[in-house]
Amino acid sequence: MTRQLLRITTAGSVDDGKSTLIGRLLHDTDSLPTDHLEAVTDEEGVADLAALSDGLRAEREQGITIDVAYRFFSTDTRSYILADTPGHERYTRNMFTGASNAHVAVLLVDARAGVLRQTRRHARIAKLLGIKHFVATVNKFDLVDFSEERYGEVERELHQMAARLGGLDVTVIPIAAKHGDNVVHRSDNTPFYEGPTLLEYLEGVELSAPQPEPNKLRLPVQWVSRPSAEQRRRYTGRLSAGTLEVGDTVVSLPAGTRSTVTVVDTLDDERTTAVAPLSVSIELADDIDVGRGDVFVSGADDAVLPVPARELDATVCWFADHPLRAGDRLALKQGTRTVRATVQALHSRLDPETLDELDSPVELVLNDIGAVTLRTSSIVVSDAYADNRDSGAFILIDETTNDTVGAGTILEPREVRP
Secondary structure (H helix, E strand, O other), rough: OOOOEEEEEEEOOOOOOOOHHHHHHHHOOOOHHHHHHHHHHOOOOOOOOOHOOOOHHHHHOOOOOOOEEEEEEEEEEEEEEEEOOOOOHHHHHHHHHHHHHOOOOEEEEEOOOOOHHHHHHHHHEEEEEEEEEEEEEEEOOEEEEEEHHHHHHHHHHHHHHHHHHHOOHHHHHHEOOOOOOOOOOOOOOOOOOOOOOHHHHHHHHOOOOOOHHHHHHHHEOEEEEOOOOOOOOEEEEOOOEEEEEEEEEEEEEEEEEEEEEEEEEOOOEOOEEOOOOOOOEEEEEOOOOOOOOOEEEEEEOOOOOOOOEEEEEEEEEEOOOOOOOOOEEEEEEEEOOEEEEEEEEEEEEOOOOOOOOOOOOEEEEOOOEEEEEEEEEEEEOOOOOOOOOOOEEEEEEOOOOOEEEEEEEEEEEEEOOO
């Protein structure tokens, strides 16, 4: 039986215990190789759970997680990919990476400190990235003597935060990751809590099965090749939406050229049908002028088409030490296409303390989240992020240093006539 895959991102402030929680999940689901467990177990037989999930030497030396580490575990019913993202405020950008494909956000809160600025920022990023399932684990509950009163206080804080973010549905679980309370096994120390353990929650998350939607086809071209002089061109990329069949009419954007699919190959074999998110190599009935960054869409009469946009209203998270201001010029990479972009306007900035939108900011500084308008030098085939998480997202690159300085999601793409 094929296990359903669930992608999880973890987030919280420094020292909330994310690494210990992940180590506990791996340990209590028997997902650890024996040699790994022995390497972090002391002479008294006690395992350092945080060390189980700290995959980088620099993380252990500095005492904080500074990158995104991916961990894998499984149960009888599900397979899991878990992204351990940094808690330190300076590394908020890594949260974007870890959360970009997640189904579930696990927010950690220290039972003693309650909801902090970074908790709110991470929750806002998770919502921005379209995550619909939120679970808050109130960790280190043993350090507040498993107090029912303290659980109620933190639960109210979290529900108030969720309301400010648009009514998120948040499940709040009291845990002590170090000892295993309510992580995989139910704790006798929290008789007042009748909800699921963390693993029970994850096992119960309902994911909607992807529906084949050929009229929403999106195939960004990554590579064009001709294996031999006798063969037609091959167009290679990863389907970000829809299905593709031999015989389908497709249109290449932005040029608008039409042709018919004659061959669909995947890594394993030649087939007649491919479904997102497979990577495919296709041949067409005609040798048409298509290059990297172009997008194949459905040529059917009922096709749902993207926008050949030159202007993007977007939400941006700024990653750089220097600020972002109106008039700044950057490279914008969306899918397989890279263009130049100019910041036309800064409309608002999120206050991480109150979650209010502050109008007309002069600039966005490191880790700020704001609404902006970008004007591109050439067409970007785009969707709103709510409709497609691939063609609705982008990164911003400093062309001088080649550093990634921001990431964003598209609210509204607009076609602008020259």
